[in-house]
Amino acid sequence: MMNPEAGKYLSRSLRAFPASGAVLSALCVAAPSVGAENVAPSRVIEILMAPDPVDAHGDVAGVDIELRIGGLSGVPRERLLKMALQSGTDPMNGDKITDLVIADAKGALNVSTQDVTEVASQDRYWIPDRATSGQITVKYRVPFTTGKEQALSPQYKTYSGDGGFSGAGEALLMVPADSERSKVRVRWRLPSGSTGLSSFGAGDSESKLSLSPAEIDRVYFMAGRIGTYVQKSTGFVSGWQGKPGFDPLLIMTWTERLSREYGKFFGYVPDNFSAFARKLTANPNSGNGLYYGFVFTYSPENSGDPFKIKTLLAHEMVHSWVDSLDEIPGVDELTSSWFGEGLASYYEMVLPYQAGLFSSDDFLKILNSTAGRYYSNIKINIPNDQIAPGFWRDTLIRVLPYDRGALYFATVDDEIRKASNGKRSLASIVRPMLAQRRAGGKVDMALWLRLLHEQLGERGVNAFHAMLAGQTILPASDAFGPCFRRGNTSLRRFDLGFDTVSLSRSPMVIDGLKPGSEAERAGLKDGDIILEKFPQDSLQSDQNRQLTLSIQRNGAEMLVRYLPRGERVSTYLWEKVATCPSGKLND
Structure with missing residues (x-):
């Protein structure tokens, strides 16, 4: 996703694999909750997208948007609708929309605005001066900046160029100011020669489940003269702006296979899964998680290695199921990045390998890039409570939740397997947590500690607190199965x-x-x-x-x-065992 030096967009995940170019995406937000999937929503939101034609330079000047919202009731002087002004330090479009008209069954609504700043965001709210009646209709235009290379920024932001436009709901849509779930329908009014995609499918489509406003923010849109790979039978949809340096069909078909494997492993196969790509020469091979999907960047000049792309996508895809712990009011979400980013960094290497989509050599490349960066990090023992204050200022601190987290979860997985004679694993903790979130329950530190104690007792809880305190994590030599063992080497510190x-x-x-x-x-x-x-x-x-x-x-x-290297220090890496009885970890 984005480069942290360019902005602080607290939403998704940082890539740990080294050769992928610029690696930071922002931190993960909550993965979709499906707890209300069997409850018929009282609210329906219809979104009509009408983008301008693609001009001679491959740009789209803007998009006209109409929202028809049924089941939303507004009262005088209370917040009715909202749109993002800023996420982290990145400006969004809430103050850039034009031609705004809000009406209900009685006619036009007079509204005032209120800008509210939270820990890592700023939103604009629209407040009516009277009670609303019936369906609410909202019309406005989102103009795009054209004629320039996409800036270093998260891929949620709107981008026009390379034959189309794209952006997430957060950058395009006004959404209800409450938290009630809605059925969402997307309709397109497209110029000749253009194609429209959303996270729900190609062309006119709709959500299978009801979505919260926060989930609508993570729905993605792309339209124009774009490349597409869509499989209605599996619900997989993908699109790309421009001409990637890799074979997009090869990457997207691989992604489709891995998304199904993730769904089976984590216990929920979504009706739709999406993948989008757009050019960002200044920061290629970075990505953002979406509502059951993700968007990633490429550069035509240096995106030819499919493995580099796959490692990025394997990480971003995990965030469609695994996110951070529930936020604590007043506490920076980065404090719990060890969980969401650590799990994503662990599973990105383990699950594709177990599914046969990464070779053992591929697995070792990712594992050793993580281990090498961790053990050569001069700030390896920085405690977790210093992660949030230093995250955006210091690259050595910024990578710790990913590297430390991945190796910590590898240790937990190994210890649970050994304690249960192979009958249980880390998944015995993760799957119940994800099931609880899908059911609408809390997924917080208390739940993690309870499930960890059930598997590893007080010793496991003490080891967890030691990890948070900055103790060096060292998985057992055979923590990654019988085909790999830990070895010693020396590496130069980053400097x-x-x-x-x-x-x-x-x-x-x-x-x-x-x-x-x-x-x-x-x-x-x-x-x-x-x-x-x-x-x-x-x-x-x-x-x-x-x-x-x-x-x-x-x-x-x-x-x-x-x-950019300094002193040489002793570190740990893993290597293959000559005689291997089994090439995979157990489930």
């Missing part, structure tokens, strides 16, 4: 060679250059101005990846290239 606070300034003026560092040897100097942001998280995992900085010195621009 930019200057004070990373420099990157949070505007302009990014280098300060605190380290004498004798690779950066100094390459010619960097204090006072140099870095002209372009760059992803750091992926750099940490790749021991041989060079960093090229575009800098300005005394008014002249130049490039400086060096290996």
Whole structure:
């Protein structure tokens, strides 16, 4: 998904695999809840999308939207509808819509607005001056910025270019201000030659389940002269803007297979699953989770390796089932990122391997990129309560919930298997938690601790608190099954060679250059101005990846290239066992 250096969009997941380019997506929000799936909703929302034609430059100027909402009652001077102004530090479209008209059965509604800021978002609310009557109709236009490369930002934001437009409900839709669930219908009025997709399918389509406003925010839309792969028999829908450097049909058919495997493993196969792709040269191979689906980015120049794409998608897909613990009011959601991101980072390597969609070599690549980055991290012992304050400021802290979390869950899985003689596993905790969420129940720390205690007793609970305190996690040599064993090696620590606070300034003026560092040897100097942001998280995992900085010195621009590495330290990696009785972990 997005690069954290470009903005703080607290919604989805950070990729741990090194070779995928820029790796941060934002943190995961709640996965869809299906607790109300058998309850007939009293509310129906019909969404009519009417995008402009694709122009000669491949852009779409905007989209006219009409919402028809039945079953929503408004009272005077209370919030009726809302739309996002900002998510994290990323501006959305709530203050950019034009031609707004809100009406009900009695005619036009006079409304006032109220902007409300939460911990990681800002929303605009529309408040009527009288009680509403009957169906509410909302009409407005969302204009798009055209004629420029997509910026470093989360893929929920609207983007026009490469023959179409795309964006999530959060960036496009006004939704009811309450939390009641609705049946959602999508209708398209398309120009000639254009195709319209949503998370529910191609063309006119509708949700099989009733959705909360938060879930409607995570529904995705893409339209224009776009590529598509849609399978009505399985409910799989996918689309892409532009021309990826990989074979999109190969990737999307693989994704369809893995989504079914995830559904079977986690205990719920959704009626629809979607995957969308759009170009982002500045930050390719990153992604955002959606309502049972995801969107990811590519660059035509460097997206030719299918494995790099698959590792990204394997991670993002987990978030369609597994999310963070329920939020605690006043507590930053990053505090529980060890759970959602740790599980996603663990299952992204294990489940595709068990399903035969990753080879043993593929599995080891992902495992060792995670282990190598974790054990060479100089901040490996930072406690969990320091993750939220340092997450956006320090790449070394930012990757800990992913790497530490993945290895912690590998340890829990291994210990449960051994304690139960192979009869139970980590899934014996995760599946009941997901079932409770689908039933509308709370999924919080108390539930995690109770289920953990049931499996591993007080020893397991104590080990969990030690993990939160920053204790180094070291899975057993055979924690990943009989075909792999732990070995020792040495790796160089990630080190930019200057004070990373420099990157949070505007302009990014280098300060605190380290004498004798690779950066100094390459010619960097204090006072140099870095002209372009760059992803750091992926750099940490790749021991041989060079960093090229575009800098300005005394008014002249130049490039400086060096290996961002420091001291060599002892670390752990896994390797294959010569004689292997079984290539898979048990379920």
